[in-house]
Amino acid sequence: MRFAADGSAPDKDPRCVRVGLRVLGDQALQEHWRSPVPVQSGQHDGFGYSENGDVLFAQMRVEEEALDNMERATFEAYNRIGTFTRARGYPNLLRTWNYFHDIHRGDGDHERYRQFVAGRYRALAGQADFAQSLPAATAIGTREPGMLIYFLAGRIAGRQVENPRQVSAFEYPPQYGPRSPSFSRAALVRAEDGDCLLVSGTASIVGHASRHPGDAAAQLQEIARNLEALRQSVPGAGWRPGSLKLYLREPAQLAMLSALFQQHFGTLPLCCEGDICRRDLLVEIEGTFTTTRV
Ligand code: 3EB
Numbered sequence: 001m002r003f004a005a006d007g008s009a010p011d012k013d014p015r016c017v018r019v020g021l022r023v024l025g026d027q028a029l030q031e032h033w034r035s036p037v038p039v040q041s042g043q044h045d046g047f048g049y050s051e052n053g054d055v056l057f058a059q060m061r062v063e064e065e066a067l068d069n070m071e072r073a074t075f076e077a078y079n080r081i082g083t084f085t086r087a088r089g090y091p092n093l094l095r096t097w098n099y100f101h102d103i104h105r106g107d108g109d110h111e112r113y114r115q116f117v118a119g120r121y122r123a124l125a126g127q128a129d130f131a132q133s134l135p136a137a138t139a140i141g142t143r144e145p146g147m148l149i150y151f152l153a154g155r156i157a158g159r160q161v162e163n164p165r166q167v168s169a170f171e172y173p174p175q176y177g178p179r180s181p182s183f184s185r186a187a188l189v190r191a192e193d194g195d196c197l198l199v200s201g202t203a204s205i206v207g208h209a210s211r212h213p214g215d216a217a218a219q220l221q222e223i224a225r226n227l228e229a230l231r232q233s234v235p236g237a238g239w240r241p242g243s244l245k246l247y248l249r250e251p252a253q254l255a256m257l258s259a260l261f262q263q264h265f266g267t268l269p270l271c272c273e274g275d276i277c278r279r280d281l282l283v284e285i286e287g288t289f290t291t292t293r294v
Contacts, residue, residue, distance in 0.1 A: 014049055030270075055154050072119060077119075081149065092156065093134075103116075131168075158188055193293060216250065
């Protein structure tokens with residue numbers, strides 16, 4: 001995964017996802033997803049993909065012009081993703097990342113993020129067991145035009161995990177938009193050598209309400225409590241952080257947030273400047289936790 005500022009060309013290598021967010025702090029940080037078995041990569045139907053027989057990792061882009069109708073653009077994108085993943089034999093969406101321009105454009109329920117949520121819902125709600133088969137997700141606003149979606153899909157379904165401190169996103173009340181966001185708090189994926197918990201973008205939300213508006217430090221501490229509660233709700237011991245990413249709205253808060261993060265997690269995250277989908281939220285953390293089976 002390569003993060004790059006605006007203006008650099010999309011990568012021709014399907015294994016490389018170029019996310020249009022500015023990296024703050026250590027510019028050299030990248031995210032790598034490795035497979036213990038051989039990987040095949042290619043391009044098909046507008047997707048760049050890599051697959052190893054168990055999971056498919058793929059990316060697609062939508063042009064900015066199509067985002068004028070964000071509901072429809074997202075509906076069509078997720079329909080295409082469904083068709084592609086089923087055709088390749090990985091019908092179970094495990095984890096999605098959604099990055100798009102100007103996430104707060106428009107008022108009330110016309111806001112781009114809410115229209116994105118509505119379109120994604122319309123595409124996914126047709127599935128059987130809809131609320132039990134939702135992927136973990138990230139949705140972040142970019143300065144770069146257009147939308148990038150990349151995702152992991154499995155031959156076998158993961159186990160959906162919800163957070164006891166938070167109302168499930170798919171059950172949010174209508175005050176946050178005409179449709180509730182179709183994602184799970186985490187997806188648990190089992191492998192022979194250990195388990196991986198793919199954790200959604202996690203914000204300072206308790207119940208369904210944003211906490212500590214305007215106070216990024218308090219938001220980060222609330223996020224740490226949310227992540228701890230999530231991890232504790234998953235069976236198994238010895239969970240340790242894999243790769244963690246922090247999104248922040250205000251670059252000036254980088255040093256303060258990194259220091260707090262280090263205290264909580266004992267490591268430094270990859271930090272990106274991006275817009276979190278509720279206007280009152282300043283920071284969000286996502287990542288993976290792993291265990292090794294004994
Ligand atoms: C939240 O918990 C914060 O709509 O895909 C986090 C992760 C958030 C994913 C999404 C939204 C999404 O509601 C926002």
